[in-house]
Amino acid sequence: MQKINLVIPDNMDYRTSEAYRTLRTNVLFCGEEINAIAVTSCTPGEGKSEVSFRLAESLAETDRKILYIDADLRRSVFSKRYQVTQEVKGLSHYLSGQEELGAVVCATNISNLHVILPGPVPPNPSELLGNEHFRQLMEKTHALYDYIIIDTPPLGSVIDAAVIAKECDGAMLVIENDAISYKMAQKVERQLERSGCRILGAVLNKVDVRAKGYYGKYYYSKYYGGDYSSVYYQKPEEIK
Template sequence: MTRETSKHRHIAKAQPGSTVSESYKKLRTNIRFSVMGQAVNVILVASAVTGEGRTTTAINLAISYAQENKSVLLLDADLRRPAVAQAFFRTSRAGLSDILIGQGKLQDALQQTDIANLFVLPAGTVPANPSELLGSAAMLELLESLKSQFDVIIIDSPPASSFADAQIVGAMSDGVVLVARSGKVTKEAVRRTRLGLEHVGARILGAVLNNSSRGRVESSYANYYGYGGDYT
């Protein structure tokens, strides 16, 4: 990943006054008002397939919360093709998978970013059994510990149409944001992803639609957020 690409992934920081940055702030606000009176501290960002802007959305949503002076953790639960550490030019050394199998310690794996209030927990060593690790008692215990340390936890995950990981983590989260890229994924695939998440009791907060039209950098990022309607 080039530094230019990284800046685009960190657009909420690199261009804080841009229309795109404002869209992430609006996303943050909409999440808050979609569940008035209920705590939403653990948010899974999910997509049906790869290449829809899921990780970019997770990163910028985390930055947006950090800009509110909240302590934020960006947790990479994509134990198959992790990308969060690389996006921040951090090494993935010990991470989530290593902690879950008892081969790493949380205090060693947590990494502070150059963005105030924002920490990253990398995925760690790519394991042979990602779904089993994410569904373990150790994962539940770790999340409980992290909730006592951070105001907000944003979780990235693998594409939901290919693996059960997103459903597993979605059931542990307070809410799920679905990401879809126009022209990349079918409505049916998004519908199946939503139903799969709802089947395990995950709360769908809404959907981000990424516009795939060419010509402007901003067009690749979240420019629409829908609630409660037919966002599939």
């Protein structure tokens, strides 16, 4: 198995750390049948990659075996953000039949956390993600890991996330506060529903808790310090 070293930015204050622990708790209470979770957003830049990885990292802290898959085959930010300098085989190698699963899974310097990087940008991402190799990948990893967290491209831009969600047990939508319209979020939600995947909830990201009304609505006390909360979980019925 390949091994990579991840350099994790130390940029979370107490409020943000608590938010991720709350998100982790909500995921754990979704039930044992929820094993593979697709994370998407409406548009680029809403923070889905950060949220999905931090969720995987938080779940790994509970001594569960976690696999994080960066399935954004078009525009991944993972290697740059976490300073991965090694050249490794990735998801596009496996989906195109060039490598076996064991050759693309990477151990990391974080206990209980394995990752699959996206690999080279292919000419046909949607077709690769919809092929038999991806279905086999999900079947094999279901048996090996307690949770599989999959970072997917924004569903408002390309269809890849819906293709991936079809093979998952649940999906989560990351929404940037005050950046996405209600209609846009509903449109993306309907696309996820058409995939047949259960929508677990939404994460409201980049919330300025200094704004009026947020101190009581979100999970944190104003005494914890900092100006921004990173995650706020909503159940599906609250998105309607």
